[in-house]
Amino acid sequence: MKVFEFNAQNVDNAPTILVLGYFDGLHRGHQTLFDKARELAAEKKATISVLTFPESPILVFEKFNENLLKQLTSKEKRNQLFEENGVDFLYFTDFTSHFAKLTSHDFIEKYLKKLAISAIVIGFDYQFGSDHGSLAQLSEYDAYQVSELTDMGEKISSSRIRQAIIDGDVTLANRLLGYNYEISGLVVHGEARGRTIGYPTANIESKSMQYLPLIGVYVVDIAVGDKKYRGMASIGYNDTFGGKNKTLEVNIFDFHDEIYGETVTVYFLKFIRGMIKFDSVDALITQMDDDEKISRYF
Numbered sequence: 001m002k003v004f005e006f007n008a009q010n011v012d013n014a015p016t017i018l019v020l021g022y023f024d025g026l027h028r029g030h031q032t033l034f035d036k037a038r039e040l041a042a043e044k045k046a047t048i049s050v051l052t053f054p055e056s057p058i059l060v061f062e063k064f065n066e067n068l069l070k071q072l073t074s075k076e077k078r079n080q081l082f083e084e085n086g087v088d089f090l091y092f093t094d095f096t097s098h099f100a101k102l103t104s105h106d107f108i109e110k111y112l113k114k115l116a117i118s119a120i121v122i123g124f125d126y127q128f129g130s131d132h133g134s135l136a137q138l139s140e141y142d143a144y145q146v147s148e149l150t151d152m153g154e155k156i157s158s159s160r161i162r163q164a165i166i167d168g169d170v171t172l173a174n175r176l177l178g179y180n181y182e183i184s185g186l187v188v189h190g191e192a193r194g195r196t197i198g199y200p201t202a203n204i205e206s207k208s209m210q211y212l213p214l215i216g217v218y219v220v221d222i223a224v225g226d227k228k229y230r231g232m233a234s235i236g237y238n239d240t241f242g243g244k245n246k247t248l249e250v251n252i253f254d255f256h257d258e259i260y261g262e263t264v265t266v267y268f269l270k271f272i273r274g275m276i277k278f279d280s281v282d283a284l285i286t287q288m289d290d291d292e293k294i295s296r297y298f
């Protein structure tokens, strides 16, 4: 897959199936658009392209809060998901006030006309241009609108997945995503207390703007180098020790190595319980023994 900043000079000239949208998380609903694009690409012997934005268009319309910068995946993971979904060319353009003012006609002239489009695929709620163009405005193209995908009778959407993560329901989030929710980060030093209680924990600081699941304890997998291990994670303030910072920490099973400075990826598999402020360290250890049993046999 090739990644470009969109401009008329660097577009590929081969016939292409263009998929339009923002695609936060590239969840199962989004994936149906790429299923359609792959079917069309095979039929028309075309490549697959996506024209999208690095940040959420909402930033241009709403008063700022930090959550508007958060996404369901890191930028790297997002690109990887596009590639796994068969995308050959990924074009980014910034969603700005100027961009938002383009009419659907302008958008077609300035963007779509620059590409050799064989067909276009959009989602059921896709709108473009200041006049909220949709399938009707794409009538000069072979354009397809894919209908919405539901799970338990409810639409699969990025906002539903976001809410599931905030609620700690990573089981639901994973089912809607079609893959396990993950956060990557650097292993940094904590209080060096973990090793003294028999449960060393890798403290993980993420640089990507993602949603941290609800405070609590989770069954996780963790990728270290090219290996994946089972583990158990804690998200919270280490209440028993009066911690001041919210941390993401993972005790990795059957693992004995120093990994400070390494970038690891945590895959959230299941919420086990909330954080407890224990009266003694022994009570915490007894609880962690139970958490380990649950996590190992999950």
Ligand SMILES: Cc1cc2nc3c(=O)[nH]c(=O)nc-3n(C[C@H](O)[C@H](O)[C@H](O)COP(=O)(O)O)c2cc1C
Residues within 6 Å of the ligand: 190, 191, 192, 193, 194, 195, 199, 200, 201, 202, 203, 217, 218, 232, 233, 234, 237, 238, 239, 240, 241, 249, 250, 251, 274, 275, 276, 277, 278, 284, 288, 291
């Ligand atoms: C599976 C797991 C469950 C945990 N549960 C709790 C808990 O219920 N209450 C708590 O205060 N700390 C809990 N912790 C966090 C420990 O307090 C923390 O890992 C320990 O203090 C080590 O911190 P350090 O890495 O900064 O040395 C948990 C940690 C793990 C890995």
Ligand SMILES: Nc1ncnc2c1ncn2[C@@H]1O[C@H](COP(=O)(O)OP(=O)(O)O)[C@@H](O)[C@H]1O
Residues within 6 Å of the ligand: 187, 188, 189, 190, 191, 192, 193, 194, 195, 196, 199, 200, 201, 202, 203, 250, 251, 252, 253, 254, 255, 256, 257, 258, 259, 260
């Ligand atoms: N099984 C393991 N799980 C997690 N970290 C481990 C494990 N074995 C060794 N380590 C190493 O020990 C560190 C955690 O030890 P800990 O005493 O909790 O210190 P810190 O407070 O700095 O995290 C990890 O960052 C990692 O480098």
